Amino acid sequence: MSIVWNEENAAHLFRRAGFGGTTDEIRQALADGLEGSVDKLLHYQSQPNDLLELRLARLNLYLKSDGKLSDLARWWLVRMIFTARPLEERMTLFWLNHFATAYEKVLHIGWLKSENNTIRENCLGTFRSLLFAVAQDPAMMYWLDTWQNTKTNPNENFGREILELFTLGVGHYSEADVRAAARSFTGWSINGNDSIFQFNSDDHDFSEKTFLGQVGTWNGTDIIRMVCSESAHAQFMAAKLFSYFAYSDPEPAVVDRLARLYLDFDTNLTVLVRAILTSEEMYSAKSLWRKIKSPIEHVVIPSRQLLLADDVDNAFQYLVQEGQTPFDPPDVSGWDDGLSWISPATLLNRMNFADALSRQFDPRGFTKGEGIGSPAELVDFYLRRLGPVPLPGESKAKLMKYVSPNGDIPTGEKLVIKQRGLVRLILSLPEWQML
Amino acid sequence: MTISRREFLKVGGAGISVSLLFSDLLKGDLIANPSARKILVIVQLAGGNDSLNTFIPYTDRRYNQARPTLALHDEAVLKVDDRFAFHSSMQPLKELYDQGRLAFVNGVGFPSLDRSHFRCRNVWQTADESAGPAAKGQLGWLGRYADAYLSSGATAVTTFAVGGREPLGLTSRTVSGTSIISPEVFSTSTDLVIDPRDPSDIEPYKAALFEIYGQQKQPGDVDLIRTRGRAAFEAVDLFKQLGPASMASYPNSRLGRTLQLIARIAAADIGTAIVWIAVDGFDTHGLQATTHSKLLGDVSSSLLAFQQDLNARRLADNVVVLAWSEFGRRVFENGNLGTDHGKAGTVFLIGNRVKGGAYGDVPDLSDLDDGDLKTRIDFRSVYWTVIEDWLSHDPLPVLQRRFENLGFMQRAGRVRAIRH
Numbered sequence: 005m006s007i008v009w010n011e012e013n014a015a016h017l018f019r020r021a022g023f024g025g026t027t028d029e030i031r032q033a034l035a036d037g038l039e040g041s042v043d044k045l046l047h048y049q050s051q052p053n054d055l056l057e058l059r060l061a062r063l064n065l066y067l068k069s070d071g072k073l074s075d076l077a078r079w080w081l082v083r084m085i086f087t088a089r090p091l092e093e094r095m096t097l098f099w100l101n102h103f104a105t106a107y108e109k110v111l112h113i114g115w116l117k118s119e120n121n122t123i124r125e126n127c128l129g130t131f132r133s134l135l136f137a138v139a140q141d142p143a144m145m146y147w148l149d150t151w152q153n154t155k156t157n158p159n160e161n162f163g164r165e166i167l168e169l170f171t172l173g174v175g176h177y178s179e180a181d182v183r184a185a186a187r188s189f190t191g192w193s194i195n196g197n198d199s200i201f202q203f204n205s206d207d208h209d210f211s212e213k214t215f216l217g218q219v220g221t222w223n224g225t226d227i228i229r230m231v232c233s234e235s236a237h238a239q240f241m242a243a244k245l246f247s248y249f250a251y252s253d254p255e256p257a258v259v260d261r262l263a264r265l266y267l268d269f270d271t272n273l274t275v276l277v278r279a280i281l282t283s284e285e286m287y288s289a290k291s292l293w294r295k296i297k298s299p300i301e302h303v304v305i306p307s308r309q310l311l312l313a314d315d316v317d318n319a320f321q322y323l324v325q326e327g328q329t330p331f332d333p334p335d336v337s338g339w340d341d342g343l344s345w346i347s348p349a350t351l352l353n354r355m356n357f358a359d360a361l362s363r364q365f366d367p368r369g370f371t372k373g374e375g376i377g378s379p380a381e382l383v384d385f386y387l388r389r390l391g392p393v394p395l396p397g398e399s400k401a402k403l404m405k406y407v408s409p410n411g412d413i414p415t416g417e418k419l420v421i422k423q424r425g426l427v428r429l430i431l432s433l434p435e436w437q438m439l
Numbered sequence: 440m441t442i443s444r445r446e447f448l449k450v451g452g453a454g455i456s457v458s459l460l461f462s463d464l465l466k467g468d469l470i471a472n473p474s475a476r477k478i479l480v481i482v483q484l485a486g487g488n489d490s491l492n493t494f495i496p497y498t499d500r501r502y503n504q505a506r507p508t509l510a511l512h513d514e515a516v517l518k519v520d521d522r523f524a525f526h527s528s529m530q531p532l533k534e535l536y537d538q539g540r541l542a543f544v545n546g547v548g549f550p551s552l553d554r555s556h557f558r559c560r561n562v563w564q565t566a567d568e569s570a571g572p573a574a575k576g577q578l579g580w581l582g583r584y585a586d587a588y589l590s591s592g593a594t595a596v597t598t599f600a601v602g603g604r605e606p607l608g609l610t611s612r613t614v615s616g617t618s619i620i621s622p623e624v625f626s627t628s629t630d631l632v633i634d635p636r637d638p639s640d641i642e643p644y645k646a647a648l649f650e651i652y653g654q655q656k657q658p659g660d661v662d663l664i665r666t667r668g669r670a671a672f673e674a675v676d677l678f679k680q681l682g683p684a685s686m687a688s689y690p691n692s693r694l695g696r697t698l699q700l701i702a703r704i705a706a707a708d709i710g711t712a713i714v715w716i717a718v719d720g721f722d723t724h725g726l727q728a729t730t731h732s733k734l735l736g737d738v739s740s741s742l743l744a745f746q747q748d749l750n751a752r753r754l755a756d757n758v759v760v761l762a763w764s765e766f767g768r769r770v771f772e773n774g775n776l777g778t779d780h781g782k783a784g785t786v787f788l789i790g791n792r793v794k795g796g797a798y799g800d801v802p803d804l805s806d807l808d809d810g811d812l813k814t815r816i817d818f819r820s821v822y823w824t825v826i827e828d829w830l831s832h833d834p835l836p837v838l839q840r841r842f843e844n845l846g847f848m849q850r851a852g853r854v855r856a857i858r859h
């Protein structure tokens with residue numbers, strides 16, 4: 005394997021497969037090697053998460069049906085920032101954008117939290133079991149009208165989106181397949197009292213359907229089994245996960261290799277993700293620092309890396325203003341990514357968030373014992389903690405000049421103010437918006 | 440020493456004096472773009488507005504037969520003539536119609552309307568029928584217009600959008616405008632907050648920030664971010680010039696507050712030429728009667744208040760509003776007291792320079808396309824007419840093919856400058 009396992013690559017792994025690595029995590033990763041680090045991230049079940057659960061319990065958020073979206077969003081943000089299982093949260097975030105479900109229609113905080121947990125529990129098992137769990141999830145069933153889909157009044161919403169967006173993609177099924185899928189899912193409903201799945205056989209169409217060329221008296225479970233066996237699905241899922249972790253528009257040979265592996269192991273996501281995270285492509289020039297941080301990422305990553313004691317106050321408002329309200333994607337196709345996150349207004353929001361974060365950051369504890377003696381050392385220290393951010397010399401010089409116009413390292417209160425300002429500046433840099 | 444803004448952005452901000460605002464260097468060199476004296480306000484009625492219940496062929500018996508619960512009764516509608524009426528909630532727009540300031544165009548669509556939100560709204564926004572549901576890397580029709588005619592002299596606020604993220608319709612190669620989620624966040628989305636705990640640190644901080652953003656680097660995503668950051672700082676300074684809101688009676692709704700803000704932007708003459716507003720909620724599959732009524736009421740009162748505001752500011756000759764939706768809805772109501780996705784619909788325009796009236800034929804309810812209203816007018820003819828007669832430019836570079844001029848605009852002569 006020709007991947008050089010250095011700080012840059014380890015930080016890249018933690019940025020993409022988690023939400024940024026702390027100094028300790030990166031140091032440990034360098035000791036564990038690439039494969040060891042990836043395996044640790046993947047096999048998080050052996051990593052206790054009680055500190056997170058303790059923190060969440062102390063927050064005591066009201067997350068029942070009539071709770072507030074801002075509280076549910078906070079619950080999720082706190083998980084992403086303070087988890088001991090970064091890849092678990094990373095996968096949950098990925099799947100919530102894949103099975104995009106919107107608060108705007110569902111309006112039930114308890115159901116949305118439950119869907120989030122269901123996805124978390126199934127995020128790295130087989131895709132088939134994940135899809136099954138999501139298809140029977142009350143929030144999803146309400147969102148895509150599964151519960152209203154009956155023999156006498158079929159509703160194609162879920163039948164269409166499961167094929168178009170969740171498993172195969174446009175071009176790999178026909179309108180007739182959509183109708184057959186819809187008929188197969190009839191009778192799938194919600195028990196409102198217990199907020200769980202319920203099958204109403206009276207509403208189910210038990211007759212024969214032709215789906216993807218196969219004839220049978222299919223039900224929803226059969227449809228899920230059949231789509232997961234399609235090579236078009238393997239291609240679709242391999243390409244999407246690769247694009248998420250490494251880079252968009254992967255080479256066909258790469259997708260083929262991953263798709264074959266995925267099907268050989270019966271849609272096993274751990275196998276697929278492991279292959280992606282240990283591939284040479286993952287650490288190539290096409291991959292490093294080439295994505296754009298989404299709003300959630302620019303909030304969570306520095307919170308982790310600067311070891312903030314608490315989540316930033318009102319982080320939710322910044323996310324709303326930048327167009328990424330947690331639990332409320334614009335529609336079932338999820339959020340767009342990339343440069344569409346960056347506009348003059350959203351950049352101002354990022355800079356203003358950086359200001360809010362810097363007010364909650366205590367530099368005194370952070371630089372203790374680091375032996376920083378000059379503006380250059382201070383700038384390098386923070387660029388490394390928040391990256392390491394590849395910054396041209398010209399820009400670094402301006403950061404140094406901000407820290408100290410005359411070249412002497414500030415002291416006391418002045419040093420505290422300058423460090424906060426430096427953090428604010430780095431988080432506002434064009435280069436730092438990259439992922 | 441004065442340097443033009445374009446020179447500044449090309450060469451890099453070396454040597455800015457710390458006490459300057461970012462655009463202090465540019466004052467006096469900001470040439471008001473002549474086109475900016477004319478403003479086009481696009482109102483996107485997102486979801487597929489039921490135009491059959493908006494501009495109603497109320498004397499057609501088939502209308503009542505097709506909509507047993509949703510058809511509006513004779514007595515309720517606001518009659519235009521013996522063929523058309525407005526929905527009962529649209530009294531404010533009826534007022535504008537009676538003044539000759541409102542034109543509505545029926546049967547508007549395109550040949551391959553397919554009832555898909557994602558695809559249809561992309562086609563409308565790119566003016567390109569080959570646009571798919573995921574319009575990656577495409578330019579908007581007004582983005583192409585901006586590239587062709589607004590590029591030189593463009594500022595960070597030449598285009599301005601409210602509601603959702605940057606609309607595809609404005610996506611441009613050279614003009615990167617400003618867009619905000621809602622009018623309520625206008626002040627926080629357009630101002631830079633800096634920790635005031637040490638006031639003496641603010642200027643050194645801003646200097647560092649502006650200098651880093653003023654650098655010229657390799658082309659690529661980072662440099663694009665740098666460009667948009669510069670636009671952000673420019674917008675901050677430009678928006679500081681807004682005067683107060685007027686006392687015109689806007690409804691207390693998001694759309695009302697948005698149009699109130701737009702009137703202030705228009706009056707400040709900071710270079711905004713195109714405004715894009717997205718209004719949600721028109722996908723009325725179920726229980727349509729009350730929802731649609733509220734929506735039309737809000738749209739109507741907001742647009743009337745906007746016209747009155749512009750009149751009071753003596754700007755009514757400088758602004759035209761164009762309202763569109765990605766498709767109309769089916770003629771027959773569904774089983775949920777609502778309507779499903781259809782095909783052709785109605786667009787309408789408002790302004791002093793609009794030749795008010797009804798354009799296009801009365802919808803023919805005996806000649807439907809699989810239960811939907813047929814397209815008789817290509818939506819690009821609407822765009823053609825607006826570009827040619829209101830914006831006074833050649834539409835061909837924008838629309839890439841010739842379309843009919845529908846005649847609903849007065850041929851715009853010179854428009855008086857906004858500032859006098």
